[in-house]
């Protein structure tokens with residue numbers, strides 16, 4: 001039995017101060033990932049700071065035309081919010097492609113960003129795992145790696161980040177708002193999650209005691225031409241093998257703006273703004289363009305046995321999502 005202290009946060013600065021001044025403190029929001037990890041004995045917090053009474057439950061318009069999503073907005077409330085489903089449909093679709101209605105009613109925006117990998121070895125304290133226990137090894141590289149990464153891997157770890165929501169937010173160029181003992185800061189979602197490198201135990205750039213307060217979406221939501229395609233082992237209640245969030249702005253058949261991210265392939269949503277600028281913007285919205293883009297974005301992909309099929313699945317899913325986005329709303 002692991003004893004831990006339970007505290008309800010009354011304000012952000014008090015919660016950040018409490019968590020930064022002790023070891024082993026975890027924030028808890030919906031609890032849909034953290035409580036499982038505690039029950040499996042993967043994590044052993046000394047104290048839980050419950051964030052649920054903080055005023056972070058709102059979705060508000062921003063003066064520059066975007067939207068601010070409070071960290072405690074549930075996945076259900078976010079997906080079904082009229083502004084999100086009308087202006088950022090790929091985000092609604094991505095969230096509704098994940099988990100189950102019951103889980104989405106509890107899971108929060110901040111918690112979804114910080115959910116841990118679904119690598120089976122990470123959840124089993126009886127076996128080695130560099131992410132759970134640094135320096136013990138990575139059995140996934142020669143073992144059960146069907147859902148694991150093909151890009152951005154390291155010798156230490158080949159885990160994937162399992163979120164659907166984050167893939168759409170990456171394509172939308174979302175900004176994560178954070179507060180902590182050293183004050184407030186804004187982190188582009190593209191820079192929020194880390195690649196595993198030498199330290200797979202560290203998932204994000206958050207420092208000790210930092211709390212996610214909100215996620216900001218820019219005004220551009222790709223409402224006219226967007227898609228979220230998720231390929232998985234079951235039609236519902238399954239994590240992505242490959243997912244793609246694709247948003248395009250098209251004028252007279254040519255792409256003027258693009259945001260494209262992949263899930264299920266790496267330790268973070270996989271996006272390259274540089275390749276979008278070079279290979280999508282200014283190009284005709286057609287299959288030749290998709291082909292050149294997918295070839296470059298997936299360059300260097302490597303399978304580890306069970307997940308070799310992703311090397312073929314990723315490019316076709318990417319092309320399918322771009323094709324769907326380009327032709328959204330068209331009648332045949």
Ligand SMILES: Cc1cc2nc3c(=O)[nH]c(=O)nc-3n(C[C@H](O)[C@H](O)[C@H](O)COP(=O)(O)OP(=O)(O)OC[C@H]3O[C@@H](n4cnc5c(N)ncnc54)[C@H](O)[C@@H]3O)c2cc1C
Pocket residue numbers: 026027028029030031032033034035036051071072097098099100103106107108109110111112113114115162163164165210211212213237238239240
């Ligand atoms: C059976 C099952 C199936 C699932 N399927 C999918 C799926 O298909 N797609 C998908 O995307 N997800 C899926 N999920 C994951 C689910 O979306 C996450 O568990 C959920 O989003 C986590 O949110 P939470 O609020 O419950 O987080 P919690 O469990 O409360 O917390 C998760 C982590 O975030 C930290 N945290 C929470 N809020 C904050 C904050 N504001 N600031 C700082 N730290 C914070 C906690 O300390 C903890 O480390 C599934 C989960 C389960 C159990």
Ligand code: SF4
Pocket residue numbers: 117119120121122128129130131132137138139140141148156157158159200
């Ligand atoms: S892939 Fe990462 S999470 Fe999975 S066993 Fe290896 S080190 Fe652990």
